[in-house]
Amino acid sequence: MDKDADYVYVYFTIPARYQLEGGKLYVSGALNNWAFDLNNRMTYDRERGEYQCTMLLKQGWYNYEYIFIPEGEKNPEPSLFEGNHFETENDYMILVYYRSSLDRYDRLVGLSIKNTAK
Numbered sequence: 001m002d003k004d005a006d007y008v009y010v011y012f013t014i015p016a017r018y019q020l021e022g023g024k025l026y027v028s029g030a031l032n033n034w035a036f037d038l039n040n041r042m043t044y045d046r047e048r049g050e051y052q053c054t055m056l057l058k059q060g061w062y063n064y065e066y067i068f069i070p071e072g073e074k075n076p077e078p079s080l081f082e083g084n085h086f087e088t089e090n091d092y093m094i095l096v097y098y099r100s101s102l103d104r105y106d107r108l109v110g111l112s113i114k115n116t117a118k
Contacts, residue, residue, distance in 0.1 A: 006058050012042065014051040014066060019044040023071050027053050029064035036069060036076070089117040 012027045025042040032040050032055070042051040067076040096110035 007056055008059055010055050010057050012053045012055070012064075012066075014042070015049060016044065016051055017049055019046070020068065023069050023073070025051055026067045026069065026076075027055065027064055028067045028076070029062060031055070031057055031062040031064055036067070042066075089115065091115050 014025075024036075026036050027040045027042060028034055028036060040053060040055060042053040044051050066080075068080040069076050092114045094110075094112045094114065095108060097106040098109045099106045
């Protein structure tokens with residue numbers, strides 16, 4: 001199969017002491033159009049103690065998540081690995097700069113740190 005340098009094999013791994021029972025684990029996201037098939041299904045390697053999946057992807061930046069689908073179910077269960085972060089606390093640092101038309105540098109004129117839990 002001829003591919004140019006725009007494509008690379010990407011190796012996804014998740015450390016796991018034990019194989020998950022009762023379902024299958026996938027790498028999913030816009031990178032594979034949210035599909036669940038053999039191309040993005042993770043397999044368990046007992047020797048290494050990890051789940052693995054190799055995908056040929058165009059080089060770039062991707063959002064993805066690890067999805068567990070219980071046997072007999074069609075709905076994915078992302079919170080098993082990704083968690084549920086609706087109450088996650090975030091810190092933001094806001095920096096304000098000013099540059100006059102005569103200056104050749106930016107001057108820091110304001111700084112604020114905000115927390116979403118406060």
